[in-house]
Amino acid sequence: MKKGFDELIAKVNECGMKKVAVSVAQDEAVLEAVQEAKKRGIADAILVGDEAKIREIAASIGMDLAGYEIIDEPDMIQASLKAVKLAHEGKADMYMKGLIDTKNFLKSVLDKEVGLRTGGVLSHVCVFDVPGIDQLLFLTDVAFMTYPTLEDKVNIIKNTLPVANACGLACPKIAPLAAVEVVNPKMPETVEAAELARMNEAGEITGCIIDGPLSLDLAIDPEAAKHKGATDRKIQGDADILLFPDIHAGNLVYKAIVHMVKDVKNGCILTGTKVPVILTSRSDTFETKVNSLALAAVVAEEMKKNA
């Protein structure tokens, strides 16, 4: 049975609400999502930014700020550093982007003193609940790492595994994707996919099952896998994690799903950081922002448990 976002939220409700530090919080869409996340028992928030503007927006959207901690800091860069420091010091369980450009937001994430570096690489994961597909799909990397090397791909997997674990998957199935499901020496993506599978087989990457290269039909459609006679593969339409060869393939598929599939749900976070980072974009829907907060909350709980 697929655990959708409702189940993730139920899980957070069980463990207790998390706390999110919002960087430059004077953003209407972000405050709306933060308000909803509190209402649904996902997360409380510390709002860092221009307090006057925060109060103005809150009034305009009927958001009651009583009970929210507000840290007044009109300067954008200073606000981001103060907000990220809360997460750095453990006063917040997750860190969220507000009205600040991605570049400066990431600078705060990577700040050597108060940021969220762990020594590893950062990567992005987007979790999809697609109608008609039995499992949640974890797409990576569709937004952050551009042209991952084999080593990067190993690190992306290591960043993504705890996210899948937090969503209830003890040993997720990982499909390094390509246009084809067989190794073609003229396609380096297929060679690297096979190498990831070998590393998994050899015990060099653990806690998951890797089968690649895989075409998308074999990865997500059991009927297609059956039809193509892929009975000897470890993955037969039941992949959990879809590992993309590069950001173009990942981002184009991500947007095809968002803009073409009806009733799809998704939430995304940045991983490889000390706490989960929520980096939603202007074009994300309200529901996606709330789902991202829920995803970050279950991951934060998992990280706390394993700390």
Add this chain to the structure above:
Amino acid sequence: MKKGFDELIAKVNECGMKKVAVSVAQDEAVLEAVQEAKKRGIADAILVGDEAKIREIAASIGMDLAGYEIIDEPDMIQASLKAVKLAHEGKADMYMKGLIDTKNFLKSVLDKEVGLRTGGVLSHVCVFDVPGIDQLLFLTDVAFMTYPTLEDKVNIIKNTLPVANACGLACPKIAPLAAVEVVNPKMPETVEAAELARMNEAGEITGCIIDGPLSLDLAIDPEAAKHKGATDRKIQGDADILLFPDIHAGNLVYKAIVHMVKDVKNGCILTGTKVPVILTSRSDTFETKVNSLALAAVVAEEMKKNA
């Protein structure tokens, strides 16, 4: 108003049925599609292959072979050469793959004496009717050309334009896709996309409007384009032709649409050849095979008109 596959079929009905040469025709799924194409007034067929087996399959699926020309040639390679020759000589308007592996089928297409070479490169185009999207989408290249250079991309565009024209688009909008909609010198795909737009602006590529690089949301979702304030772009969610940076991006998006979007319709052909080539795969549905025949038929009619 979007012209879907029903409109394409209506167009063929108007111009009159085309004729398809089937290479190694003893294939149940292919014969079923060929039978349906005749029933719908899309195409008559010349069946080249093992006559005994063709008759056996036809009997098993209740297909009346009266009125079909059958050329008995049990040898697979010989059958493919005899079939392609029919198209080469103008006795057939299109050429279709039957029970023969893709490699040998393509060998017949590329045969110097009886094949379908025109001197240009070959490329693949897949036409999609996606519910909720106002225009037909022409995806290229998702199956044939692996890592197109800038020159290849120009040729892919030149191969795809007549297909769009045949489907009623006099001056299609072309989106060279990438993960982002701005040029990033670290992403060669975006640089080449901008160069294609410049070549179009300078009159070096005509008969179309090219705007790139484009992310998929700006290419196909007018709401997203509006939301992102892309009011100065030539394409604002109304792209017709989606040009992919490589086969991985193209194929993964293609399969995401086929395996995730409900009620989607599609048909694909190989272009850059003397006549349209139908190269469906085992995993294509019956409807996709019939739609591919319809697409090939309107393209064949357009080529005849322009010859």
